[in-house]
Amino acid sequence: MQHKIDAADEERYDIDAKVTKNDKEIGNLSQTIGDLKGKMKRPNLKRVKISADAMLGALLGAKVKESVDFKANLKTVKKEDEKKEEVTDWRKNVEAMSGMEGRKKQFNGAP
Template structure:
């Protein structure tokens, strides 16, 4: 298809339905394969018992079945214990990863606090420390500076002064 031509909606719908039919048949085939594999495994591991015989032979078969059930339960318990142990290890490793990555620190807010309250927060409520930081400061008297006389002055006066000089040079 070229870039200018688009697929019609009926064709798109038809292709989509074909794809869904193929996928459904694949899923059905996969389910059948799994069921056949289960039946083959059960037939291999659990042979049908021979029930022909007297009561003593049947009691012997029952004892063997109970022993195999006990063994299966032990294996199941061991597998569960192994899974819980590995789950705990995974959780511990996840926590270590979080610790190694570091916890993001929240942005600190600016808090106005006097020196007394800050010391009380640091030292605890037992210690009563009053600290007036301003009392120890040296007193400085502000000197009022007189404004310097204008160095440049009024520009009009300078022009007049320079005009007089110009006249001096012209006359000479």
């Protein structure tokens, strides 16, 4: 019985040694792959200015024969001037709002 236990224990030790060796090898190969990936840097992309006609020509090929004016199709929006509040003397405003009459005006909502 003891002989069988020793044989099984030796086999377990041998398998454990093989697993440890394979784990180290996998780790080394993974590190090598990581190093190789790190050496290959992607170049920074540069912004390229291209006209609308050139872009359509590149995308659609020879189908576009006339130039397209995109700005002509845009809606025009009129800008409304913001009304500025008139600057008044702040001292008059403070005097008007002081006391009970000012509180009544604030409560009633009348300026």
